[in-house]
Amino acid sequence: MRRLLHAILLGLLGAGIVHISVLLLVPEFSERNAWSRLAMATDLYRMTRLDAEAGGTPVVKSVDPLFYAAACRFDLSDGMVRVKAPGNVPFWSVSVYDRSGHNIYSFNDHSATGRVLDSIVLTPAQMIEIRKDLPEELQGAIFVEAAIDEGMFVIRSFVPDDSWKPNVSRFLEQSSCELQDY
Amino acid sequence: MTGQAIPRAGNSTACHGPLPRDIPQRHSSFPRLFMLKNAFLTLLALAIAIGGGGGSVWYALKTQDGIGAIRIGPWTAFPDIGTQAADPYSKARVAREGVLALGQAEGLSFIAERDTDGEQLKRQCAYEIEGGFPTARFWTLYAADRSLGVVETGKPRLAALQSYQVLRQPDNSVVISVSNRPAPGNWLLSDGFGRMHLVLTFYDTPIASSTGLSDVTLPQIVKVGCNA
Numbered sequence: 001m002r003r004l005l006h007a008i009l010l011g012l013l014g015a016g017i018v019h020i021s022v023l024l025l026v027p028e029f030s031e032r033n034a035w036s037r038l039a040m041a042t043d044l045y046r047m048t049r050l051d052a053e054a055g056g057t058p059v060v061k062s063v064d065p066l067f068y069a070a071a072c073r074f075d076l077s078d079g080m081v082r083v084k085a086p087g088n089v090p091f092w093s094v095s096v097y098d099r100s101g102h103n104i105y106s107f108n109d110h111s112a113t114g115r116v117l118d119s120i121v122l123t124p125a126q127m128i129e130i131r132k133d134l135p136e137e138l139q140g141a142i143f144v145e146a147a148i149d150e151g152m153f154v155i156r157s158f159v160p161d162d163s164w165k166p167n168v169s170r171f172l173e174q175s176s177c178e179l180q181d182y
Numbered sequence: 183m184t185g186q187a188i189p190r191a192g193n194s195t196a197c198h199g200p201l202p203r204d205i206p207q208r209h210s211s212f213p214r215l216f217m218l219k220n221a222f223l224t225l226l227a228l229a230i231a232i233g234g235g236g237g238s239v240w241y242a243l244k245t246q247d248g249i250g251a252i253r254i255g256p257w258t259a260f261p262d263i264g265t266q267a268a269d270p271y272s273k274a275r276v277a278r279e280g281v282l283a284l285g286q287a288e289g290l291s292f293i294a295e296r297d298t299d300g301e302q303l304k305r306q307c308a309y310e311i312e313g314g315f316p317t318a319r320f321w322t323l324y325a326a327d328r329s330l331g332v333v334e335t336g337k338p339r340l341a342a343l344q345s346y347q348v349l350r351q352p353d354n355s356v357v358i359s360v361s362n363r364p365a366p367g368n369w370l371l372s373d374g375f376g377r378m379h380l381v382l383t384f385y386d387t388p389i390a391s392s393t394g395l396s397d398v399t400l401p402q403i404v405k406v407g408c409n410a
Contacts, residue, residue: 007223011230018235023270026239037280049337052280065332065342066322071282091319091385093288101276102204103264108386138402154282157383158320160346169224 027100034060034101035152044082047072047177050154050169063156067169071154072177076146080122080130080169083153085175089114089168091158096121113140120180121146121153153177257292257322257382257400261390289318289385293330295377297403303378305333307408308361311370311380313401315356320345320389325360325372326379335362335373344371356401362409 015058030036042048049058050069064170065070074081084091093119109115119142122130127145130138155175157168250269262268264276264283276283284291296302297309305325315321326343327335331339331387348356348368359365362373372378372406380403384390389398 011227014231018231019238022239022332026274032280034280034282035275066344067322095285101287106287108287118304132364148355
C-alpha cells in the first residue's frame with residue numbers, strides 16, 4: 001500500500017514535469033501555427049488574404065468579421081522588406097510578427113505620414129547601414145527595426161459596412177511586399 | 183521458496199564443485215514477483231505522469247479563462263497574448279491555434295463566455311448588452327462560436343456590430359439587443375443553438391496598454407429570455 005502511494009506521488013510529480021515540458025515544447029513543435037499555415041498557402045514575399053471573403057477557408061483564424069486582412073512572410077537575412085499599400089480606407093493597422101507568432105511591432109494609420117501605408121522592416125544592422133545615406137524615396141516610410149530573420153507582416157483593415165468592401169479589398173490586393181536590396 | 187532453492191544448490195555443488203552459495207537465491211520466485219509489482223508501479227507512475235501532464239496542458243489550453251487573463255465583469259482579455267512578455271500558456275495557445283494576436287497599437291479583444299449572472303451564453307437566448315464603453319477610436323462586437331469565428335446565421339446580415347452604426351443613449355451609453363428576432367434600437371443578430379461567445383474589440387485604444395486597464399468598466403450582459 002505504501003508502495004502504491006509512493007508510485008502515485010511519483011506519478012504526480014512526473015505529471016508536473018511533463019506538464020511543464022509539454023507546455024514549453026508546444027510552441028517549438030506546433031505545425032498549426034500561423035507561419036506554417038501561411039507557408040502552406042503561399043510563398044515568401046506574397047501578400048495573402050487571411051479572411052474568408054477572398055474565397056476558401058481563412059488561412060489564419062480569429063479575424064474580426066468586420067475586418068479584412070492580408071499577410072506576407074519575409075526573411076530579413078535576404079535583405080530588408082518594404083510593404084506598401086495605396087488607397088484610402090477608414091482604418092488600417094499593421095503588425096509585424098516573428099516566426100512563432102509573437103507580435104514584435106504594431107502601428108496604425110495615425111502613425112503614418114498622410115495615412116499612407118509605406119513601411120520597411122529591417123534588422124538593426126541593416127538600419128545602421130541605411131542611416132548612413134537615406135535614399136530619397138524612403139524618407140516618408142515607417143522603419144520597423146526587428147532583430148529577427150523570418151517574420152510575418154499583417155495588414156488589417158476595417159470594413160464599416162458593405163459599401164466599403166470593394167474599396168478595402170482593393171486596398172489589400174494592391175498592397176505589395178517586396179524584398180529591397182541596397 | 184527455500185524448499186525450491188536448496189535442491190538446486192545441492193545439484194550445482196555436485197557437478198561443479200564449490201560454487202558461491204548465494205547464486206540459487208536469484209532464481210527464486212520472490213524477486214520475480216517483486217519485479218513484476220515494481221514494473222506495475224513504474225508503469226502506473228509513468229501513466230499518471232504522461233497522461234496527467236499531457237491532459238492538464240490540453241485542458242489548460244482549452245479553457246478560455248486561462249492564466250494571464252484579465253477579467254472585467256463577464257469579459258475576459260489577454261492583454262499580453264502574442265507578445266514576448268506573455269506567459270507560457272498564452273504562448274502555447276498562440277502556437278496551437280495559429281492566432282495572430284492584435285498588437286498594442288491595433289487594439290484589444292474582450293471575450294465573454296458567460297452573462298453577468300455567471301450563466302453560459304447560448305445562441306438560442308436573447309441578451310441585452312448595456313453600459314458605457316471605454317475610450318477607443320471605434321469598437322466591434324460579434325457573436326462567435328466555440329472557435330471564436332463569427333456565428334453562421336445563414337442570413338445576409340452579419341452577426342456583428344460596430345460603434346459607428348450604433349444608436350446611443352443621452353448619457354453616451356449603448357444598449358444592444360442580442361436576439362434571433364429583429365429588435366428596435368441596436369440589434370445584434372444571433373441564431374442557432376448551442377454555446378455562444380461575444381467578442382468585443384476596441385481598436386486604437388489607450389486601454390491596450392495594461393496601465394489603462396485598471397479602471398475600465400465594460401457593459402453588462404443581461405439575459406432577457408430563451409427560445410426553448
